Amino acid sequence: MNRRILSAVGGVLLLGLAGIAAVRGAGPLPPLGPLLDPAHGVWATARAALPLGNRTIKARIFEGEVQAVVDPRGVPHIYAEHELDAYRALGYLVARDRLFQLELQTRAAAGTLTELVGDRALSADRESRRFGFGRLVERRLAAVDSQSGAFRAMTAYAEGVNAWIGSMRPGDIPLEYRLLGKTPARWDTRNTYFLLARMALMLAYNDPSIVKTRAAARIGWPAAEALFPVEAPIQEPIQPNPGDTTRARFDPIPPPGLPDSAARTLLAGFDALPRWLAGVRGNAEDAIGSNNWAVAPFRSASGRALLAGDPHLELSLPSIWYQAHLVVPGQLDVAGVTMPGAPWVIIGFNRDIAWSFTNTGADVNDFYRETVDDAGSPTTYQLDGTWHPLELRVETYRSPAGAVLATDTVRFTHRGPLWRVDGGWLSMAWTVYRSEMNGAEFQAIERVRSVPEFLAATSGFSVPAQNMLVADRHGSIAIRSTGTYPIRPYSGRGDVIRDGSQSAADWTANLPPAEYPFAQDPPQGFLSSANQQPVDPAANARYFGAHWYSPWRAMRINDLLRGDPAVTADAMRQWQVDPGSARADAFMPFLLGIGMPATRLAAAPSKTQDARALLAEWDRRYTLTNTGAVLFEAVMAELARRTWDELAGPDSVARVPDEAPVRPADALLLGLLRQPQNSWWDDRRTAAAVETRDEILEASLAAGLDSVVARYGAPGDAWQWNKVHHANINHLLRIPALSALGLGVAGGPSTLSPTSGRGTSGASWRMVVELGSEVRAWGIYPGGQSGNPVSRHYRDQLPAWLGGQLDSLVVPATIDQFPAEVPSRLVFTGGSR
Amino acid sequence: MMLLFFWLLVTANAAGFGTLAVGWWALVIVAIVAGFAAPERARPLMAVPLGALLGWGVLLVRSARVDNFSTLTGLLDQLLPVPSPVLAVTTLLLAVVLGIGGALVGAALRRDAPSTGPSISAS
Numbered sequence: 001m002n003r004r005i006l007s008a009v010g011g012v013l014l015l016g017l018a019g020i021a022a023v024r025g026a027g028p029l030p031p032l033g034p035l036l037d038p039a040h041g042v043w044a045t046a047r048a049a050l051p052l053g054n055r056t057i058k059a060r061i062f063e064g065e066v067q068a069v070v071d072p073r074g075v076p077h078i079y080a081e082h083e084l085d086a087y088r089a090l091g092y093l094v095a096r097d098r099l100f101q102l103e104l105q106t107r108a109a110a111g112t113l114t115e116l117v118g119d120r121a122l123s124a125d126r127e128s129r130r131f132g133f134g135r136l137v138e139r140r141l142a143a144v145d146s147q148s149g150a151f152r153a154m155t156a157y158a159e160g161v162n163a164w165i166g167s168m169r170p171g172d173i174p175l176e177y178r179l180l181g182k183t184p185a186r187w188d189t190r191n192t193y194f195l196l197a198r199m200a201l202m203l204a205y206n207d208p209s210i211v212k213t214r215a216a217a218r219i220g221w222p223a224a225e226a227l228f229p230v231e232a233p234i235q236e237p238i239q240p241n242p243g244d245t246t247r248a249r250f251d252p253i254p255p256p257g258l259p260d261s262a263a264r265t266l267l268a269g270f271d272a273l274p275r276w277l278a279g280v281r282g283n284a285e286d287a288i289g290s291n292n293w294a295v296a297p298f299r300s301a302s303g304r305a306l307l308a309g310d311p312h313l314e315l316s317l318p319s320i321w322y323q324a325h326l327v328v329p330g331q332l333d334v335a336g337v338t339m340p341g342a343p344w345v346i347i348g349f350n351r352d353i354a355w356s357f358t359n360t361g362a363d364v365n366d367f368y369r370e371t372v373d374d375a376g377s378p379t380t381y382q383l384d385g386t387w388h389p390l391e392l393r394v395e396t397y398r399s400p401a402g403a404v405l406a407t408d409t410v411r412f413t414h415r416g417p418l419w420r421v422d423g424g425w426l427s428m429a430w431t432v433y434r435s436e437m438n439g440a441e442f443q444a445i446e447r448v449r450s451v452p453e454f455l456a457a458t459s460g461f462s463v464p465a466q467n468m469l470v471a472d473r474h475g476s477i478a479i480r481s482t483g484t485y486p487i488r489p490y491s492g493r494g495d496v497i498r499d500g501s502q503s504a505a506d507w508t509a510n511l512p513p514a515e516y517p518f519a520q521d522p523p524q525g526f527l528s529s530a531n532q533q534p535v536d537p538a539a540n541a542r543y544f545g546a547h548w549y550s551p552w553r554a555m556r557i558n559d560l561l562r563g564d565p566a567v568t569a570d571a572m573r574q575w576q577v578d579p580g581s582a583r584a585d586a587f588m589p590f591l592l593g594i595g596m597p598a599t600r601l602a603a604a605p606s607k608t609q610d611a612r613a614l615l616a617e618w619d620r621r622y623t624l625t626n627t628g629a630v631l632f633e634a635v636m637a638e639l640a641r642r643t644w645d646e647l648a649g650p651d652s653v654a655r656v657p658d659e660a661p662v663r664p665a666d667a668l669l670l671g672l673l674r675q676p677q678n679s680w681w682d683d684r685r686t687a688a689a690v691e692t693r694d695e696i697l698e699a700s701l702a703a704g705l706d707s708v709v710a711r712y713g714a715p716g717d718a719w720q721w722n723k724v725h726h727a728n729i730n731h732l733l734r735i736p737a738l739s740a741l742g743l744g745v746a747g748g749p750s751t752l753s754p755t756s757g758r759g760t761s762g763a764s765w766r767m768v769v770e771l772g773s774e775v776r777a778w779g780i781y782p783g784g785q786s787g788n789p790v791s792r793h794y795r796d797q798l799p800a801w802l803g804g805q806l807d808s809l810v811v812p813a814t815i816d817q818f819p820a821e822v823p824s825r826l827v828f829t830g831g832s833r
Numbered sequence: 834m835m836l837l838f839f840w841l842l843v844t845a846n847a848a849g850f851g852t853l854a855v856g857w858w859a860l861v862i863v864a865i866v867a868g869f870a871a872p873e874r875a876r877p878l879m880a881v882p883l884g885a886l887l888g889w890g891v892l893l894v895r896s897a898r899v900d901n902f903s904t905l906t907g908l909l910d911q912l913l914p915v916p917s918p919v920l921a922v923t924t925l926l927l928a929v930v931l932g933i934g935g936a937l938v939g940a941a942l943r944r945d946a947p948s949t950g951p952s953i954s955a956s
Contacts, residue, residue, distance in 0.1 A: 004941055011868075011937025015861065018930045022857065029913070036924040037857035038892035042909065043924070046899040170856055179912065737911030790905045 030181035037170070042178050044171030049791035051823040052096070059167070061088050061159040062830035067815050068093070070824035073807060074785030074793035077325040079815045084156040086326045087343040089828050091160025091187075094322055098340040098787040099184050100174040101318055102161065104732050106191040106341060109133055109198035114397050116182060119405050122397055129395045130410055131201065132417045132433070137193040140437060150440040154192045157343035161187035175789060176733060182400065195341040196439060200432040202313070203359045204464035204483075207428075208495040208546040209367055211662045217264040219646050220257030227253065227664040228547040230493065231537045233671045236551040236558060238467055238479060238534040239517040244524040244562070246555065247536060250671030255679040256646040266369075266421060266497070289549060290358035291576070291752055292467070293528035293557050296521065297475040301566040304772040305471040308572040309347055309356020312754060313764040315729040317739055317795060319783035321346075321765050325811050326446075334446040335777070335811045337765050344442035347765060349777055351813075352449040352473050354769035357466040358529045360481045363545035364465060365430035366488070366507075368415055368500030372425050381413050381425075382501050390418065415506070427500055429507060431484040435462040451476040451520065458482050459513040467529035473771040478520035479527045481534040485511040485544060495546040515542070526561045530554040530752075550667035552750035555582040572768045573778060576752060577804035579621040583666060583750040584632060590673045591615055591635060591701065596694060604698050611635065611701035614715060622748035627719040629748055630712070635704030636666075642683050642696050643669060666750075721748070727759045727802075729782055731789075738789045740782075745802055753804075766806060778806035840867065840875040844884025848928070849891055860885055860928060864935020869942050877936045885932030886925055893924060 022033030035041050051070060064081035066089045071077060076093045080086035095102060107113045111128035113121035144151050165184055177183060208228060215224035235247040292309040300306050313320055321337035324345065336348015347356050372378030373387060380387040391412040397405045411418040415429040444457035454470040455478060461468075465483020486507035488494055498505045517534035519527055532551035534544060559582070560575050561567070592612055593601045604612075611631065618628025641648075644663055672680055676693040683691050683699075691699075712718040722744030731738035745762075747753035755762050767779040782801040786793035800807060812818055844867045851859030864881050871877035896902065906917035913920060 007937050008941030011934050011939075011941060013934075014930060015934030015938060018927065018934055019861070022927065022931075027914075032923075032927060033857040036920070036927055037852060038889045038896055038924055039853045040856055041924075042920075043893060043896040043905075046902045046905040047896060049901055049905075050899065175908075735912065737908055789908055790901050792901065 025181060030179060034170070034181070035178055040170035040173075042175065045175050045178075045788065046790050048172045048174075049786065049788040049794075052826060053823075054825045056827045056829060057092070057163075057167070058829050058831050059088075059092075059163040060830055061156075061163055062828050064830065066828035068824075068826040068828065069815060069818050069822050070826070071810065071818075072823060073323075073797070074791075074823075075323045075325065077327070077812065077815070077818070079327045079329075081328070083328045083331055084152060085828070086328050086332065087153045087156040088160035088163070089826075090324055090326065090338070090343060091157035092164045092828070093160075093324075094338070094340050095161040095164035095187070096168075096172075097785055097793075098318055098322060099165070100176040101340050101732060101787050102187065102191070103185055104176075105198060106194050109194040109201070110137075110191075111395070111397075114405055115400055115402075117180060118399055122405060125397055126395075126406075126408060129408065130417055130419065131197075132393070132410060132412060133194060133197040133201075134395070135393055135410075135412070136197060136433060136437075137190050140193055141190055144438065148438070148440065150438045150443050151189070153343045153443055154189045154439065157192070158187045158189045174787060179735075192342050192439070193437065195339060196437050197432065199339070200435070200437070200463045202464075203466075204364055204432055205430075206361050206363060206545065207365045207367065208363055209497050211547055212495055213263045213266055213497060214662045215647060216260040217266070218256075218259055220260050221263075222254045223256050224260075226251065227668055228495070228662075229668075230495065230543060230546045232533045232548040232551065232665070233667045234551055234555070235536040235538070236532055236554045237517070237536045237539075238481060238527075238529040238532065238554075239519045239536075239539070240522050240524065240527070241536050241539065244522070244558075246558075247538065250674050252675060253668070253672055253678060253680060289531040289553065289754065291528070291530045291553055291557060292356040292358050292469040292479075293526060293561060293572075294469050294471040294477040294479070295561065295567045295572075296477050296525040299525035299561075299565060299567055300770075301568045302770060302772070304770050305473065305475050305477055306567060306569055306572060306768070306770050307349075307354040307356060307469065307471040307477075308576060308766075308768045309358075309469065310576050310753070310763040310766040311347065311357065312762055315727070315760060315762050315764060315782055317729050317731045317783050317789075318787040319764065319781045321781050323779070323781075323785060323809075327813065332447055333811075333813060335809060336767070337779075337781070342439060342442070344439055345446055346442060347767065349767075349769045349771075349775055350446065350448070351775055352771070353451070353454055353470055354767075354771055354775075354777070355445060355454065355468065355470045356767060357468055358531055360465040360467055360483060360534055361531050361545060361549065362465045362481070362483065362485060362534075363494040363543070364463070364484065364486065365428055365432075366486075366494045367426045367428055367497045368413075368505060369497055370413060370418060370425045370427050370500040372418075375424070377409075378411065378418075378425065381418070381427075383414075384501075384503050388414070413500070415500070426497070429486075431465075431486060431510075432463050435484065436460075437463065450474060451478045454478070455480060455520075467531075467534065469527060469529065471769070471771055473773070473775070476521055477527055479518070479529060480513075481517040481529075481544075482513070483516075485516075487511055488543070491543075493543045493546075511542070517544070524562070526558075526567075528554060528557045528561065530557060548665065550583065550665045550750070552581065552583040552586075552666075553752055553754065556580055556752055569768050569770045569776065569778065573766075573806050574804065576763065576766050576768075577746060578752045579623045579626070579746050579748075581620055581622065581748065581751050584618075584620040586670050587636065587666075587673075588615065588618075588620060588632075590697065591632075593694075593697070600694060605702055607702040607705055608698040611705040614705070615701075622721055622746055622751050624720070624722040624744055624746050626721045627715065627717070629721045630719050630724045631704060631708050633748065634708045635700050638700035638703040638707070639696065640666075640669060642700055643672065643680060645683055645685055646680070721746070725755065725759065727755055727762055727782070729798075730760060740795055740798060743798075743802060746804070763801075766801070767809075768806060775811070777809040777811070779809050780806045836872065836875040837880045840871045840877065840880035841884040841887065843867065844881050844932070845887035845891070848885045848888030848932075852889065852892060860889070860931050861935050863888075864932045865939040865942070868936030868939020870939070871936075877940055878933065881936035881939075882929045882932030885928040889928035890925060893921060 066080040111125040290311040294307040325335040336345040371382040413427040441461040462484040530553035533548040727743040727745040729740040784793040847863040
């Protein structure tokens, strides 16, 4: 009897211990049961990565039959009888390929990451919720027309996603969930709104008032105004100037003045804003930028209109994009890239038109200094002499188990969320908060058949404001900087922080679409954009923003287009990775001392002369094996650091102690180089001396050479660009094993395929389309269709992307045009409802 | 010996198909039931864990026969604190431990169990 009891106790103990490890995990390992399950656990990830094969998928959501082919690139081609069925099938297939991404990016926008990964995401969630997206989405859903086409498309897509979630086997659960010990949540239509809000945050937040105030806190307002101007010194506008001319005007830059005390007080409080918001854009020229251009038939070799587009975004694995082709006979035949989580092709083409976007970078948000009743915990704010209640919203952050981790109270004025800073409280007005943000324009674009139809379909598009480029098969091309632009009172400018106690400071209206920067079928036969100032203030003085990107990429694109009277699709492909740099072309003469007296050049320190000799041999190209680009970039970094030293100093937002937290665009530095005696050249860290431009140039050259030699040794192969500069494509969870890191890549700061800094941004999608009786298209992105790291489609497009190649995008109008052998052939059917 | 082999196969099949059908915890149920049902002469404390080992081993081999399995093991080597062969051994060890625990509990639940109870060392 004793042995029997002992056996029972031993069995229970053994099962208990093994059960705990199986259910709750052991040490650093997640729960061992679901992880090690040989049929459905981590071992099944390889099987889940296989193509779906030929199968019929029955789900009640489908109204009719949908046929789909997944091609050898992993791209689904969906042929549906009903439009909503096409979106359902798309949702199903996106979920099959990108389920973890769908949930993670939505949670990032909604500020609910802690519910998936725990308290390590608390600060990120707090930042997200302070933008008030939860409130925004609730309001949009409360006001939504549930019969609108866009909402029905979102709903159908959600049904498709949930059909996959409902039908998937345990072995289909993505690897990331296994590592986190979690299971996927069901998809809700509201997630698409969160996704659109996240896109808006990424692209439509560009307030120059903070940058300028930070500068004024160090150098006073006159110098800050000059260094972060409304008018970019080089005008290569999106709406071309008459005669397609480039205009440059380098005004004298006033000397650095005394710090502005009010700005200084406010500056201290900027730490209270979300970190990246407080340092908005900062020094990151090109960090997120894009290119697009189109060529009219009379300038193309084929006599057909051509369009190219490459949006540059934060790169990730899996990609931010998902390729798809949707066909509904008589209604829809569209291909391109969708965003996982939204049912529409965002950038792409149909049989009649092709389109692509770049970000305008317009100033569409403003800050207001508010007067509140209680500096510590306000409940009302003053407007026109009366107190108005603040809208309070309690945000609760929960752990994966549902426990409350923290709570916040987020306050809102009629303008938007209210943030505490040391100097008081700032509220933010933003076009995003006024936007319908329902995706209707994306849905309309998919079925547009001409440029005029495109312009009409997009006239109501609000955020994020985009330079929308379109070409049609009739040979028309057009570009319009489309989006909501607020009309402001007083000076009309938004690059200042305003007093919020008066309603007169509020925006008065939105700019009508007829006044957007625009061009159609220009005489030069091409159009382009690259995030530069959209219209020359000499042609249209209306305020669209300030502190614009320098137009280096636009200048390079236009140079290439002007120089080729017979453009081909392949030339456009090559230009997307063109290694030339208008920035290098502009700065090199100054670095080489062209125009300097020979005696000065000869008397320069030997190290300066060595650097000049090395740079003189550089071809100004950022090719993979180029050994000159690394020195140029080092010298430019030294030059900027020594020139803008007055902007540097202790600042909690600055990543590097002696780096200026905000830095003028390089075009301003170019202008300063034309002012050799300007007091900005004095390096204030050398109190005993007053430096001139030439001394700073010489010191920068020597220091740049020193830094490169110290890091990479003597000039030689170790200086090759692909060895010193890399693209780094992180997995969504930043897990190195699932990322593609240290990729040698051509292109550098301000080239058409820009990579800079940490190399984590770049061309997220490259597309070239030729429009004629038959549409021909090519495209690539740095990753692959599948989010399963074991799948051959996880990063199969990466080598071609690195090599500047494009895949041919085959888009048969009917499913019987596919060869018999395809990786997957699927039939979706509904059955009885 | 034949009886042990018989119960080993029964357990292996039940563990394999059960896991395939509903998941890892099917093994626990199978082990308890087998421990309960197998006669003492079948030496359930040997037959059940070995059956569990065999059942999960076959499933593991099935998973490993997929073309891109080496990609998976390469990834797991980088992702987890233990190399993938150790993870595979751990998987099989988990089957054995769950099998022994379940068999012990099952045997203890038998009303007609002898007072001496099952013995691993029985020969």
